[in-house]
Amino acid sequence: MNEFDFINKLRRRVADNFSPIGRPASLIRGIGDDAAVFKAIAGKEVVVSTDLLVEEIDFRRDTTRPELLGHKALAVSLSDVAAMGARPLWSLISIGVPEAVWNSDFLDSFYLGFFELARRYAITLVGGDVSRTPDKIVIDSILIGETAKAGAVLRSGAAPGDQIFVTGFLGDAAAGLRLIEHGARLPLRSKTDGSTQANSEAEHHRLEYLLLRQLQPNPRVGWGLLLGEQRLASAMIDISDGLSSDLNHLCAESKVGALIDAAAIPIDPLVTELSGRRALDPLMLALHGGEDFELLFTVKPEMVARLPARVDGVSLTRIGEIRGADHGVLISEGSRTWNLEPGGWEHFKAARGRT
Amino acid sequence: MNEFDFINKLRRRVADNFSPIGRPASLIRGIGDDAAVFKAIAGKEVVVSTDLLVEEIDFRRDTTRPELLGHKALAVSLSDVAAMGARPLWSLISIGVPEAVWNSDFLDSFYLGFFELARRYAITLVGGDVSRTPDKIVIDSILIGETAKAGAVLRSGAAPGDQIFVTGFLGDAAAGLRLIEHGARLPLRSKTDGSTQANSEAEHHRLEYLLLRQLQPNPRVGWGLLLGEQRLASAMIDISDGLSSDLNHLCAESKVGALIDAAAIPIDPLVTELSGRRALDPLMLALHGGEDFELLFTVKPEMVARLPARVDGVSLTRIGEIRGADHGVLISEGSRTWNLEPGGWEHFKAARGRT
Numbered sequence: 001m002n003e004f005d006f007i008n009k010l011r012r013r014v015a016d017n018f019s020p021i022g023r024p025a026s027l028i029r030g031i032g033d034d035a036a037v038f039k040a041i042a043g044k045e046v047v048v049s050t051d052l053l054v055e056e057i058d059f060r061r062d063t064t065r066p067e068l069l070g071h072k073a074l075a076v077s078l079s080d081v082a083a084m085g086a087r088p089l090w091s092l093i094s095i096g097v098p099e100a101v102w103n104s105d106f107l108d109s110f111y112l113g114f115f116e117l118a119r120r121y122a123i124t125l126v127g128g129d130v131s132r133t134p135d136k137i138v139i140d141s142i143l144i145g146e147t148a149k150a151g152a153v154l155r156s157g158a159a160p161g162d163q164i165f166v167t168g169f170l171g172d173a174a175a176g177l178r179l180i181e182h183g184a185r186l187p188l189r190s191k192t193d194g195s196t197q198a199n200s201e202a203e204h205h206r207l208e209y210l211l212l213r214q215l216q217p218n219p220r221v222g223w224g225l226l227l228g229e230q231r232l233a234s235a236m237i238d239i240s241d242g243l244s245s246d247l248n249h250l251c252a253e254s255k256v257g258a259l260i261d262a263a264a265i266p267i268d269p270l271v272t273e274l275s276g277r278r279a280l281d282p283l284m285l286a287l288h289g290g291e292d293f294e295l296l297f298t299v300k301p302e303m304v305a306r307l308p309a310r311v312d313g314v315s316l317t318r319i320g321e322i323r324g325a326d327h328g329v330l331i332s333e334g335s336r337t338w339n340l341e342p343g344g345w346e347h348f349k350a351a352r353g354r355t
Numbered sequence: 356m357n358e359f360d361f362i363n364k365l366r367r368r369v370a371d372n373f374s375p376i377g378r379p380a381s382l383i384r385g386i387g388d389d390a391a392v393f394k395a396i397a398g399k400e401v402v403v404s405t406d407l408l409v410e411e412i413d414f415r416r417d418t419t420r421p422e423l424l425g426h427k428a429l430a431v432s433l434s435d436v437a438a439m440g441a442r443p444l445w446s447l448i449s450i451g452v453p454e455a456v457w458n459s460d461f462l463d464s465f466y467l468g469f470f471e472l473a474r475r476y477a478i479t480l481v482g483g484d485v486s487r488t489p490d491k492i493v494i495d496s497i498l499i500g501e502t503a504k505a506g507a508v509l510r511s512g513a514a515p516g517d518q519i520f521v522t523g524f525l526g527d528a529a530a531g532l533r534l535i536e537h538g539a540r541l542p543l544r545s546k547t548d549g550s551t552q553a554n555s556e557a558e559h560h561r562l563e564y565l566l567l568r569q570l571q572p573n574p575r576v577g578w579g580l581l582l583g584e585q586r587l588a589s590a591m592i593d594i595s596d597g598l599s600s601d602l603n604h605l606c607a608e609s610k611v612g613a614l615i616d617a618a619a620i621p622i623d624p625l626v627t628e629l630s631g632r633r634a635l636d637p638l639m640l641a642l643h644g645g646e647d648f649e650l651l652f653t654v655k656p657e658m659v660a661r662l663p664a665r666v667d668g669v670s671l672t673r674i675g676e677i678r679g680a681d682h683g684v685l686i687s688e689g690s691r692t693w694n695l696e697p698g699g700w701e702h703f704k705a706a707r708g709r710t
Contacts, residue, residue: 003703004604028400029509032608034438034593035404035500037507040395045383048403049390050497052449052484083389094407094495102703129407129495132702136488140449140495142405145390152392154384238389249359253387347487348358348457 003130006107007031013115014125027090027124036126038090038144045147049080055136057347063180066106068215069139070113076240077143078121078219079293083238085153085228086145088221090126091118094140096133106137121221148229153297158235158254162298162322165307167220168314169268170243171282174289176214178280179207186211206270217293222312227297232306236297242290242344248329249342250296257327260320260340287331288343298322358485361462362386368470369480382445382479391481393445393499400502404435410491412702418535421461423570424494425468431595432498433476433574434648438593440508440583441500443576445481446473449495451488461492476576503584508652513590513609517653517677520662522575523669524623525598526637529644531569533635534562541566561625572648577667582652587661591652597645597699603684604697605651612682615675615695642686643698653677 001009011031029037040046053059053073064072074091081088093114097106118125123143184207220238227233237250243265251258267286275282299307307316323330331340356364366386383392395401408414408428419427429446436443448469452461473480478498539562575593582588592605598620606613622641630637654662662671678685686695 001703002701004697004701006703028507033507033510034435034591035402035441035498035507037400037402037439037502037509039400042397045392045394046401047390047392048445048447048482048497048499050447050449050482050484050495052451052486052493052495054451054486054488054493056489057451057487080389084392086390090403092403092405092497094405096407096409096412096493099703127403127405129405130702131407131409132412133409133493134411134491136491138407138409138451138488138493140405140407140484140497142403142447142495142497143390144403147392152383152388152390154392155388236389342359346357346359347485348356348361348454 006130010111010125013111027126030124030126036090036092038126041146043149045151047081047084047086047145047147047152049077049143051076051080051141053139053141055138061137063185064215065186066109067113070110071117071216073139073141074114074117074123074143075217075219075293077141078221079217079238079240081143081145082219082221082224083236083295084145084147085224085233085236086147087225088121088123088143088145090144091123092126092142093128094142095128096131096138098133098135098137101137102132150228150231153228153233153236155235155237155250155253158250158256158298158322160256160322160324162234162300163304163318164258164260164296164298164320164322165316165318166239166243166266166294166296167223167316168292168294169266169271170239170292170294171271171286171289172210172213172268173217173291174285175271175274176210176212177291178278179211180214184211186215210270210274214291217291219293220295220314223295223314226308226311230306232299232303233297234300236295239292239294239296240290241346242288243296244287244340245342245344246296247340251329254322255325257323257325257329258320259323259327259330259332262331262333264317264319266315266317287340290345361485365466365480368466382481385479385481391445391447393481396501398504400506402436402439402441402500402502402507404432404498406431406435406496408494408496410493416492418540419570420541421464422468425465426472426571428494428496429469429472429478429498430572430574430648432496433576434572434593434595436498436500437574437576437579438591438650439500439502440579440588440591441502442580443476443478443498443500445499446478447481447497448483449497450483451486451493453488453490453492456492457487505583505586508583508588508591510590510592510605510608513605513611513653513677515611515677515679517589517655518659518673519613519615519651519653519675519677520671520673521594521598521621521649521651522578522671523647523649524621525594525647525649526626526641526644527565527568527623528572528646529640530626530629531565531567532646533633534566535569539566541570565625565629569646572646574648575650575669578650578669581663581666585661587654587658588652589655591650594647594649594651595645596701597643598651599642599695600645600697600699601651602695606684609677610680612678612680612684613675614678614682614685614687617686617688619672619674621670621672642695645700
C-alpha cells in the first residue's frame with residue numbers, strides 16, 4: 001500500500017461511515033484536495049484546535065493499544081472544542097509513522113478507534129497529512145467546530161462572584177497513569193492466570209476503569225454544547241494539564257483570583273481507595289494529575305439554578321468561587337488556606353539557572 | 356523558559372506583528388484559549404490545510420537553517436491554500452522539539468523565519484500546540500483561508516479541452532536538493548575561502564538561488580488569489596510531489612486524461628546548465644522532482660485570453676491540454692509520446708509482495 005492507496009482507503013471509510021445522511025450539509029470538500037473546504041453558518045463562530053501527541057512523551061506503544069490511541073487523539077481535541085462551548089464537526093489528522101508501523105496493522109486499528117468515537121459525535125474526517133518518520137509515531141489532531149449563535153465560551157469571561165464548577169471526577173487519569181507506571185496493562189490479567197494485579201473480579205473492573213480513564217478518555221461534548229448553547233458558562237477550559245494549572249490559566253486570562261474548597265473537589269472513590277493502599281494522596285492526584293478531560297467552568301450566581309444536575313450521565317460539582325485578581329488563586333482545606341500553584345503537566349519546565 | 360512563558364512570548368510577538376491594523380476584523384480569539392475562534396464571512400468558503408514536516412525525512416537540521424525551516428513550514432501551507440484559489444488568513448503551528456533544541460535559540464530563529472513570511476501575506480498565528488519529543492523535531496503547519504464568493508477551486512473541475520498551465524519554473528527545487536546531497540550548504544562559501552563549490556561570483560549566486568528554491572520556497576499566493584477570485588481556473592493543485600504525480604492527481608479527481616508537451620515545460624536555464632555539468636536530465640527533474648510549489652491549473656479555452664502574463668513577477672506557461680479519461684495522462688517529446696506515470700515523491704512506496 002502506498003500513501004495514495006492509504007488516502008483512498010480512508011476516503012472510502014469516511015464515505016462508509018457517514019454518507020449520505022450523517023454528512024453535514026455545509027461540507028464542500030473532504031479528503032482528496034489540497035485543503036478541506038466548508039461553509040460556515042452565518043452568525044456562528046468557527047473554532048479550531050490542534051493537539052500534538054508524540055510517542056514516548058504523550059504515549060507509549062507498549063502501554064496502550066492503537067485503537068485506544070485513535071480514540072484518544074480525537075478525544076483530546078473534542079475536549080478542547082467542548083471547552084469552547086462549540087459543536088465539533090470536522091477532523092483532520094496528520095500522522096507520521098516509521099516504515100515498520102506503516103507495514104503493520106497499526107493504522108487500521110488506530111482508525112478503528114478514531115472512527116468509533118467520530119461516529120458517536122457525527123464527526124467527519126475531512127483531511128490530514130501522512131509522513132514517514134525515522135522511528136517514532138507522531139499524531140497531530142486538528143478539530144473544527146461551530147458555536148451556537150451566542151459565540152464561543154472563552155477562558156477570559158470569569159468575574160468575581162462567579163461560581164466554579166467541574167464535570168465528573170478528578171484524579172482518575174492520574175491514578176490510571178500510576179497503575180501503568182507500576183506495570184498494569186490492558187487487557188488486565190485476572191489472578192487465575194498468575195497475575196497479582198487484581199485480587200477479585202470487582203477490583204479487576206475498578207482497575208480497568210481507571211486505566212481506561214487514562215488511555216481512553218471520554219470528552220464532555222454534551223456538557224460543552226449545553227453550556228455554550230444556553231450561555232450558562234461565563235468562562236471555560238478543559239482539564240488537560242491538571243486542575244491547579246488549568247484554573248490558573250483561566251484566572252490569568254480572566255484577570256481574576258479564585259478560592260476553591262479542597263473538600264468539594266469530586267474525587268472518585270476508586271481513586272481514594274487505590275491511594276490508601278498505595279500511599280498516594282488523592283487530593284494531589286485530583287489537583288495536579290491532568291488528562292482528566294473534564295470541563296472546568298464558571299457560572300454567574302443568578303444562572304446557577306439553571307444548571308442541570310447531569311448531562312449524558314456525567315455529574316457536576318461546585319468547587320469554589322471567583323475572587324478579585326489581588327486575592328490570588330487559593331485553596332482551602334479545613335482551617336488551612338494556601339496558594340494553588342500550577343503543578344500540572346508541563347512539557348518543558350523552566351530550565352534552572354537560565355534567565 | 357517553560358512552555359507557558361513560550362506561549363506568552365509568541366502572543367506578544369503576534370501582537371507586535373499585527374496589532375491593531377493588520378489584524379483581520381473577524382478573528383475573535385487567537386493564541387491563549389482551548390481553540391482559536393473566528394467568524395467566517397457569509398457566502399464565502401473556508402479552507403483548511405495541514406502539512407507535517409518531520410526531521411530526517413522532510414528536512415535535516417544540518418542542511419537547512421531554523422529560520423528557513425520556519426519559512427518553509429508556512430510556505431508549504433500557503434501553497435496549499437493558494438491551490439484552492441483562497442486567501443490565507445490564520446496559521447496554527449504544532450511543534451515538537453527535544454529538550455536540547457528547546458534550550459537553544461532554535462525556536463527563536465524558527466519563528467523569525469515564520470513571521471517574516473507571515474507578515475508578507477498578513478497571516479496571523481492564532482494557535483498551535485507544543486510538545487517535547489525524544490530526539491527529532493516535528494512540525495505540523497495548519498493554515499486557514501477564505502475563498503472569494505465564487506468558492507474554492509477544486510482538483511476535480513477540469514474538463515476535456517481545458518488548457519493546462521503552470522506558474523514559474525519546474526525542477527529548481529529538485530536541482531537544489533541534488534546540490535545539497537552533493538554537499539552544498541548555506542551560506543555558500545566562495546572559492547576564495549578554499550571551497551570549490553562555485554567557480555565565480557555569478558555561479559555562486561546561481562547555486563544559492565537553486566538551494567533557496569529547495570530550502571525557502573516562495574508559494575504562489577498572488578496567482579492563487581487571482582485565479583480564484585476571477586474564477587479563471589477550472590481545476591488547480593500545487594506541485595509538491597512533482598508534476599507527474601500532481602497532474603495525475605488532478606486528472607484522477609477530474610476523471611479526465613491529459614496530453615502535455617515536454618518542450619513546453621518551463622525549465623529554468625540554471626537547471627539546464629547545472630544538469631549538463633552533472634549528467635542530470637533536466638526534464639526528469641522538472642517532471643518528477645517535486646517541492647517546486649508552483650501552481651498547476653486548467654483553464655477553459657474561452658478564458659485563456661483573460662490570463663495575465665505575470666503576477667508578482669511570476670510568469671505563466673501553457674504546457675498541454677486536458678483530454679478524455681480514456682486518453683490517459685500522456686506526454687509528447689518530439690515524435691514520441693508516452694504515459695506520464697506518477698514518479699514524484701512518496702513517503703511510502705507500495706511494499707513489494709503485499710496485496
